[in-house]
Amino acid sequence: MTSPAIAQPTAYTRGAALPGILHERIAIIDGAMGTMIQRLRLDEAAFRGSLLRDHPRDLKGNNDLLVLTRPDVIAQIHASYLEAGADLIETNTFGATSIAQEDYGLAHLAREMNVAAARIAREQADRHATAGRPRFVAGALGPTPKTASISPDVNDPGARNVSFEQLRAAYHEQAAGLLEGGCDLFLVETIFDTLNAKAAIFALDELMEATGERLPVIVSGTVTDASGRILSGQTVAAFWNSVRHARPIAVGLNCALGAAVMRPYIEELSKVAADTWISCYPNAGLPNPMSDTGFDETPQVTGGLLEEFARSGLLNIAGGCCGTTPEHIAEIARRVHGCRPRPRRGPLFTPLLQAA
Numbered sequence: 065m066t067s068p069a070i071a072q073p074t075a076y077t078r079g080a081a082l083p084g085i086l087h088e089r090i091a092i093i094d095g096a097m098g099t100m101i102q103r104l105r106l107d108e109a110a111f112r113g114s115l116l117r118d119h120p121r122d123l124k125g126n127n128d129l130l131v132l133t134r135p136d137v138i139a140q141i142h143a144s145y146l147e148a149g150a151d152l153i154e155t156n157t158f159g160a161t162s163i164a165q166e167d168y169g170l171a172h173l174a175r176e177m178n179v180a181a182a183r184i185a186r187e188q189a190d191r192h193a194t195a196g197r198p199r200f201v202a203g204a205l206g207p208t209p210k211t212a213s214i215s216p217d218v219n220d221p222g223a224r225n226v227s228f229e230q231l232r233a234a235y236h237e238q239a240a241g242l243l244e245g246g247c248d249l250f251l252v253e254t255i256f257d258t259l260n261a262k263a264a265i266f267a268l269d270e271l272m273e274a275t276g277e278r279l280p281v282i283v284s285g286t287v288t289d290a291s292g293r294i295l296s297g298q299t300v301a302a303f304w305n306s307v308r309h310a311r312p313i314a315v316g317l318n319c320a321l322g323a324a325v326m327r328p329y330i331e332e333l334s335k336v337a338a339d340t341w342i343s344c345y346p347n348a349g350l351p352n353p354m355s356d357t358g359f360d361e362t363p364q365v366t367g368g369l370l371e372e373f374a375r376s377g378l379l380n381i382a383g384g385c386c387g388t389t390p391e392h393i394a395e396i397a398r399r400v401h402g403c404r405p406r407p408r409r410g411p412l413f414t415p416l417l418q419a420a
Contacts, residue, residue, distance in 0.1 A: 079248035079280045081198050083313065085151065086341050086380050090400045093152040093202070093345055093383030094145035095393045099357050101127050101137070110134055121169045128160040129170065131181040139184050146192040146199060148390035149397030150383070153189060153199070154251060155181040155242060158206035161234040163226065167209065174234070175241045178203075182245020189248075202251040202282065203242030205235060205264050212259040213296040231263035232270075239264075239271050249280040254319045254385075256286050256295035258306045265310040280313035282343060282381075286320045287329050300329050301336045308337070316343030319385040322350060322361060323369035334378045338409040341380035344373060348387030359387025367395030374403035 113133030210226035349360030
């Protein structure tokens with residue numbers, strides 16, 4: 065029995081093969097970048113490189129900077145996830161906005177970081193791709209350390225340390241760099257404040273309208289505790305209804321919780337977001353400073369949990385966030401292989417802004 069034809073969004077100029085893959089099988093996204101970098105125990109000199117040898121601020125821990133000072137490290141991490149079975153790899157740009165880089169005095173390098181990060185990931189994706197199995201570069205846009213919905217001052221609920229316009233401009237610069245570097249899609253991830261995400265979505269729409277480039281967009285929120293809400297207060301259903309105007313190719317949850325605790329929220333999202341695909345890349349359980357990865361779950365535990373999600377018909381994209389490694393991704397890929405992808409109901413979203 066042949067599969068029914070899937071409506072292809074003709075406006076996509078990159079990542080056009082992804083909808084067909086998601087229709088046929090569960091795709092695998094990579095695991096944690098930060099966990100892998102921490103394992104290497106890089107010192108201050110490694111983060112600085114020759115580029116920033118005399119920079120006046122400490123730079124150790126600025127993982128995004130490594131695309132400029134230690135690109136070999138980032139390339140090897142990407143390669144390890146691709147070899148483990150990842151279909152999608154995320155650029156090392158979680159904090160590569162001018163807003164986040166202000167903490168290190170490196171806001172002026174934000175655009176350059178994003179271009180370099182996308183190029184490194186692109187090279188590795190192309191190196192591991194085959195005619196029968198393309199690999200995709202997801203341009204990662206993280207949440208920034210500032211939030212447009214929540215006051216940084218407990219004594220002044222109306223105070224804000226960032227504006228929507230500042231967020232829009234920072235995300236636009238980041239996305240333009242990722243586009244220039246060669247990403248296939250955009251991933252707005254680890255959303256704890258929907259208003260921040262809206263600024264990113266607005267910037268992406270603006271960029272794609274101006275350039276004529278049409279890339280798929282994935283939106284991934286973060287449920288922060290057992291209340292089932294993201295940090296700015298929305299339930300999963302409310303979060304989806306706040307971002308669905310972006311017409312993402314997939315919506316999902318990542319980070320914060322391990323898969324076991326995340327399950328009811330993925331199930332809820334699967335029900336309310338019927339007309340798009342679902343992604344899930346949880347942490348490897350709870351933090352555990354005694355563990356090699358800093359988290360509780362072994363690859364077998366995480367893989368088994370996501371296999372249960374898949375067999376319950378909840379998944380289209382599966383992978384890992386904090387504490388996961390190539391071993392976790394290989395186990396997830398093995399466990400979900402052969403599981404039927406979650407079916408969509410209704411026509412596939414096409415890009416909000418149609419190409420001329």
